[in-house]
Amino acid sequence: MSLASNRAGLLFATLGAIGFSFKAIFVKLAYRYGVDAETLLALRMGFSLPFFVVMGLVADARATHRMDGRDWLWMAALGFSGYYLSSYLDFLGLRYISAALERLILFLYPTLVIVLSALFLAKPIGRRTLAALALCYCGIGLAVGHDLHVAGDARDVVVGGTLVFVSALSYALYLMGNGQVVGRLGAMRVTAFATSVASVLCIVQFLVLRPVSALDQPWQVYALGVAMALMSTVAPVWLVSEAIRRLGAGPVSLMGTLGPVVTILLGWLLLDEVLGLSQLAGTALVIAGVLVMARR
Template identity: 70%
Template sequence: MSSGDRPVPAIALDQFGLLCAVLAAVGFSFKAILVKLAYRYGVDAETLLALRMAFSLPFFIGMAWVSVRRATSRLTPQDGVWLFGLGLLGYYLASYLDFLGLRYISAALERLILFVYPTLVVLLSALLFGQRITGRVLSALALCYAGIALAVAHDWRLVGSTRDLALGSLLVFGSALSYALYLLGNGRVVNRLGVLRVTAFASIVAGLLAIGQFLLLRPVAVLLLQPGPVYALALAMTLFSTVLPVWGVSEAIRRLGAGPVALTGSLGPIVTLLLAWLLLDEALGVGQLAGAALVIMGVTVMARR
C-alpha cells in the first residue's frame, strides 16, 4: 500500500473535526462585525441581507441537488410546508431581525443576546410540550439573564439613546426567539428528511424571501449601485459567516458528535467581543466581560448531560 493510501489516524481526524468546529464558531461570530462594517457605507438591512442571500443561493442550491440525489424518499406537500416554515423562521426572519438590531446595539451585545437561544428552546419546550424545568436549568437561566443584564448595563452607560438600546436589544432577542422556534420545528422533521436536505431547502426559501422583500421595498438600482466595499463585505459574509460555518459544523458533527461541537459554540461571544474591540473600536469593559462569562457558564451548564 502506498503512503497516499494509508488511512488517516483517528487522532488526526479528531483534531481536524475540532478545527472545523472552531472555524465554524469563529465564522458565525464574525457576521456581526461584517454587518457593522457594511453599515458604515450607508447600506440598509434589506439590501445587505438580499446581497448575502443572493451570493449564498448557488451554494445552497448545490446542497439541495446533492441531498436530492442521496435521498431515499421524495418530499411530500407536507414536507414543503415544514421546510417553508423553517426557512421563514430560522434563516429569513432570524437573520432580518438580527440585521435590524445591529443598527442600534453593539456587536458584542448582539452576540450575547443571540447566544441565549438554548434557554428559549427550554422555555418554549416547557410551555408548548410540558417538559419539566429542573433546578439546574433554572440556575442556568438565572446565570444567562444576569449576564445579559450586565452587558446591557455596560452598553447603557455608553450609548446616547436608551430607546435605541432597548429597540436593538428587542430586535435581536426576537431573532433568538425565531431561531429557537426554528430549532423546535427542525427537530420534528430532520430525522426523517436529513440535516443536509432541511438546511439546503430552508436556506433556499430564506434566500428567496429576502430577495423578494428587497424587490418589494427597493428598486433594483439600489442593489446594483452599492459601493465596492459593501459587495466585498457581503461576499465575505457569505463565504466566512455562511458557507464555511455550515460546512464546518456538518463536518465537525460527523467526526466528533454533536456534544463537543455545541460546546465550541461557547467561543462565539468571546470572539465577537475581541473582534468588535479590535475592528469596530467598541469599548471592552469589566461589566461586559463578566456578562459574557455568566452567559457562557449558563449555556454550558444547560448543555451538559
Template identity: 60%
Template sequence: MLRLTQASGFAFAVLGAVCFSFKAIFVKLAYRYGVDAETLLALRMGYALPFFIAMGISVSRREPRPLSHRDLGMLGVLGLTGYYLASYLDFLGLHYITAALERLILFIYPTLVVILSAVFLKKPLARALYLPMGLCYLGIALAVGHDLDPAHAGSNVLLGCALVFGSTLSYALYLMLSGEEVKTLGATRVAAFASTIACLLSLAQFAVMRPLANLVQPWQVHALGLAMALVSTVLPIWLIAVAMRRIGAGPTSMIGTLGPVLTILFGWIFLGESLGTIQLVGATLVIAGVLLIGRKKA
C-alpha cells in the same frame, strides 16, 4: 488515524465558530457605507443562494426519499422562522447595538428552546435548569447595562436588544420545530432547503420594499455581502456539520461557546467597540449558563 480525525474535527469546529463570529462584524462594517438592512440582507442571501441550491441538489441525490407536501410545508415554515425572520430582525437590531451585545443575546437561544418546549410541547421545565437560565439572563443584563452607559452606547439600545431578542426567539422556534424534520430528512437537507427558501424570501422582500437601483452599492458593500454569504453562512454550516460527524455534537457545541468571546474581541479590533470588565463578566455568565444547560439536557 483516529487522532488525526479528531484533531481535524476540533479544528473545523473552532474555525466554524470563528466564521460565525464575524457575521456581526461584516454587518456593522457594511452599515458604515449607508446601506439599509433590506438591501444588505438581499445581497447576503443572493450571494449565498447558488451554494444552498447546489447543496440541496447534492444531498437530494444521496437521499432518494422524495419530499412530501407536508415536508415542503414544514421546510417553508423553517425557512421563514429560522433563517429569514431571524436574520432580518438581527440585521435591524445591529443598527442600534454593538456586535458584542448582539452575539450575547443570540447566544441565549438554548434557554428559549427550553421555555418554548415547555409551553408548546408540554416538556417539563426541570428545576435544575433554573440556575443556568438565571445566569444567562443576569449576564445579558450586565452586558445591556454596559451598553446603556452614555460612554459606550449608541441611540435606541433597548430597541436594538428587542429586535435581536426577537431574532433569537425566531431561531429558537426554528430549532424546536425542526427536530422531527431533521430526523426524517437529515440535518444537511433541512438546512439546504430551509436556507434556499429563506434566500428567496429575502430577495422577495427586497423587491417589494426597495427599488432595484439600491443594489448599486460601493464595492466594499458587495464584498462584505459576499463575505457574509461565504465566510459567515455557507462555510460555517459545512464546517460545523463535518465537525459534528468527526467529534460529535457535544464537543462541537462546547467549542461553539467561543463565539461570544470571539465577537467581543473582533468588535474591539475591527470596530473599535469598548471592552469593559462588566461586559466580560456578563459574557462569562452567559457562556456558563449555556454550558450548564447543555450538560443538564444531556
C-alpha cells in the same frame, strides 16, 4: 472514530464558530457605507443561494427518503422562521446595538428552546436548568448595562436589544421545528433547502421594499456581502455539519461558546467597541449558563 477524524472535527467546529462570529462585524462595517438592512441581507443571501441549492441537491441525491409536499411545507416554515425572519430582525437590531451585545443576546437561543419546550411540549425545567437560566439572564443584564453606559441612548439599546432577542426567539422556534424533521430528512438537506427558501424570501423582500437602483452600492459593500455569504454563512454551515458528523452534536455545541468571545474581541479590534468589566463578566455568566445546559 480515528484520531485524525476527531482532530478534523475539532478544527471544523472551531472554524465554524469563528465564521459565524464574523457576521455581526461584517454587518456593522457595511452599515458605515450607508447601506440599509434589506439591501445588505439580499446581497448576503443572494450570494449564498447558489451554494445552498447545490448542497441541497447533493444531499437529496444521496438520501433514500424522497421529499413530498408536506416536507416542502416544513422547508418553507423553517426557512421563514430560522433564516429569513431571524436574520432580518438581527440585521435591523445591529443598527442600534454593538456587535458584542448582539452576539450575546443571540447566544440565548438554547435558553429559549428550553422555555418554549416547557410551555408547549410540557417538558419540565429542573432546578439546575433554572440556575443556568438565571446565570444567562444576569449576564445579559450586565452586558446591557455596559451598552447603556457606553451608548448613552437607552432607547437605541432597548430597540436593538428587543429586535435581536425576537430574532433569537425566531431561531429557537426554527430549532424546535427542525427537530421534527431532521431525523427523517437529514441535517444537511434540511439546512440547505430551508436556507434556500429564506434566500428567495430575502430577495423578494428587497424587490418589494426597495428599488433596483438600491443595488448601486460602493464596492466595499459588495465585498462585505460576499465575505458574509462565504465566511459567515455557507462555510460555517458546512463546517459545523461536518464537525457534527465526526464528533456528535454535544462537543460541537460546546465549541459554539467561542462565538461571543470572538465577536467581542473582533468588535474591539475592528469596530473600536469599548470593552468593559461588566461586559466581560456578563459574557462569562452567559457562557457558563449555556455550558451548564449543554452538559445536561
